Amino acid sequence: QSVLTQPPSASGTPGQRVTISCSGGNSNIARNYVFWYQQRPGTAPKLLFFGTDQRLSGVPDRFSVSKSGASGSLAISALRSEDEADYYCVTWDDSLSGPVFGGGTKLTVL
């Protein structure tokens, strides 16, 4: 059972917009930045966003993030086949004194 809650799956067709949610609580998302990672099969997670909404170099501007209260979200517009991957949200939990991960969302491009 993950501290942060993500939908296990999401899907869309090429060109569509998809949003992945990440729900937490007062000790984690509500107080800290949410980081987003992309993980393709057989590879290590790759950091996409940090800070409030800072995008790593090389991340397309089709990707965007937002946060409200104890929830965050990752949006991908103009969906492409190469966006198919697992996406994880991560944040610091003040009560646990360590980072906590969402369970991951498997994005399928139909």
Place this chain on the structure above:
Amino acid sequence: QVQLQQSGAGLLKSSETLSLTCDVYGGSFSGYYWSWIRQPPGKGLEWIGEIDHSGSTNYNASLKSRVSISFDTSKNQFSLRLTSVTAADTAMYYCARSLGYCSTPTCDPLGYWGQGALVTVSS
């Protein structure tokens, strides 16, 4: 460019000790946080613990009694030891370094990752 190269994967038997190392290329230890994360087959990510440049450690409470993270600056590497392993410890283990965005781990994400090392524990 920072690169993390892992070694020490393999097959262990229950009750043995897992030992992994992460060689660091292209950067110093100072000013960053160095972490270990694991991912059981087909499952999500779990933070194991971290060490900062001063040698101060912070561990996941669920693993704290069995885990130890250290670094050897003379060899430019940091290490993970996990004692008394069971089948539940079977996972891909990753080492990672913080991005350097800010001065505390609460706001500094894991920006650089090793390639991963698969550890299988048999009973």
